[in-house]
Amino acid sequence: MPTALTTESSQPDRVSKHADGRFGYIPVQTRSARFKSTNVSDFDTVTGREAVWKYIPVAKFTDLLSGDLNGSPYEFDVTSAADITVEWVERTDPRIGGAGAPEERASANAWTGFEKALAITVSGEEAKEITLSRSLLGSSARGAHTIIEAKPFSQATIILQNSGDARLTENVEIILGDSANLTVVTVQEWDDEAVHLSNHFASVGRDARLKHVVVSLGGRIVRVSPSVCLAGTAADTELLGLYFADSGQHLEQQVYVNHDAPKSRSRVNYKGALQGKGAHTVWIGDVLIGNKAAGTDSYEQNRNLVLTEGTRADSVPNLEIETGDIVGAGHASATGRFDDEQLFYLQSRGITDEEARRLVVRGFLTEIVQKIGSPDLEARLLLAIEAELLTTDGK
Numbered sequence: 001m002p003t004a005l006t007t008e009s010s011q012p013d014r015v016s017k018h019a020d021g022r023f024g025y026i027p028v029q030t031r032s033a034r035f036k037s038t039n040v041s042d043f044d045t046v047t048g049r050e051a052v053w054k055y056i057p058v059a060k061f062t063d064l065l066s067g068d069l070n071g072s073p074y075e076f077d078v079t080s081a082a083d084i085t086v087e088w089v090e091r092t093d094p095r096i097g098g099a100g101a102p103e104e105r106a107s108a109n110a111w112t113g114f115e116k117a118l119a120i121t122v123s124g125e126e127a128k129e130i131t132l133s134r135s136l137l138g139s140s141a142r143g144a145h146t147i148i149e150a151k152p153f154s155q156a157t158i159i160l161q162n163s164g165d166a167r168l169t170e171n172v173e174i175i176l177g178d179s180a181n182l183t184v185v186t187v188q189e190w191d192d193e194a195v196h197l198s199n200h201f202a203s204v205g206r207d208a209r210l211k212h213v214v215v216s217l218g219g220r221i222v223r224v225s226p227s228v229c230l231a232g233t234a235a236d237t238e239l240l241g242l243y244f245a246d247s248g249q250h251l252e253q254q255v256y257v258n259h260d261a262p263k264s265r266s267r268v269n270y271k272g273a274l275q276g277k278g279a280h281t282v283w284i285g286d287v288l289i290g291n292k293a294a295g296t297d298s299y300e301q302n303r304n305l306v307l308t309e310g311t312r313a314d315s316v317p318n319l320e321i322e323t324g325d326i327v328g329a330g331h332a333s334a335t336g337r338f339d340d341e342q343l344f345y346l347q348s349r350g351i352t353d354e355e356a357r358r359l360v361v362r363g364f365l366t367e368i369v370q371k372i373g374s375p376d377l378e379a380r381l382l383l384a385i386e387a388e389l390l391t392t393d394g395k
Contacts, residue, residue, distance in 0.1 A: 100201025247276025
């Protein structure tokens with residue numbers, strides 16, 4: 001097992017002595033300064049009061065935070081396409097650690113515990129698509145690691161399809177060479193009691209473009225946290241998210257975009273709907289425009305549609321700018337109920353109240369689906385949204 005990588009020498013908050021002799025905690029002042037390590041023992045025990053954990057019920061997955069994990073290779077199904085290889089590789093593979101490192105304990109536990117990484121390698125300039133499906137992970141605590149590498153000038157769409165039962169913490173590294181064009185879609189349609197904690201780390205090279213899509217529909221607790229570093233000049237990323245929480249579900253996304261090179265561009269657009277008692281969604285969006293990122297163009301937004309009483313949507317956009325030489329930067333967040341004018345318009349044309357509400361929600365979420373770029377997957381997700389809308393009690 002290789003030596004763990006630690007990129008900072010201390011925990012996120014540090015103790016400092018004030019002038020009056022008292023001690024106090026000084027919080028991290030910028031997103032990029034968070035503590036990182038691939039060794040789980042470098043992280044303190046999670047209490048649920050930490051900023052990264054304060055929205056999620058940590059007591060329901062303590063086995064993923066500090067327990068022993070099954071890190072062995074698992075069964076999967078994958079479609080085939082020219083110029084895409086899928087294979088298990090050893091922990092010594094030089095690509096491991098090339099896109100990022102854990103910033104929290106569950107991610108570090110997965111990194112410490114995996115035996116082999118699943119490597120998806122894309123080459124060739126022709127567009128192609130594969131779907132990798134996992135449905136037999138089982139109910140024991142598991143850790144996993146995936147590498148997706150797009151060689152320079154390559155093009156592909158990679159769909160990661162998740163279903164069945166699971167108690168999984170994992171890391172996914174996405175590495176784009178110069179001028180690569182890659183779409184990565186992760187679809188969570190887990191069984192009702194599944195728990196899934198996933199951290200995606202992406203590094204985007206010069207003139208490369210990454211479209212990253214998170215679709216979360218099933219599972220008891222699901223958190224997918226994409227972290228994208230625009231490392232090359234004119235790197236571009238579009239981060240899209242779609243989620244629909246029912247009664248008792250917790251669906252969370254913590255998004256981070258780091259503009260670390262000139263003339264980079266990012267667009268973040270996440271949309272979610274909630275129905276049923278105890279449905280809870282969380283979206284946290286961090287964007288950092290570094291001091292080397294002159295000419296940056298960035299915008300992030302989150303929209304939530306509340307369909308019933310008893311739900312909760314937390315939405316927290318954050319923007320840090322370290323240079324004044326930018327094209328534009330902004331962020332927006334909104335959570336609300338149905339638009340009464342839209343409902344009135346539809347009902348005035350003979351559409352029933354129930355059908356009018358379904359049409360409004362369908363139109364609200366379809367914007368994200370139609371941007372995925374995979375016709376078969378888009379059609380299937382629209383059917384899944386219809387099924388959610390027919391469950392009006394959220395059960």
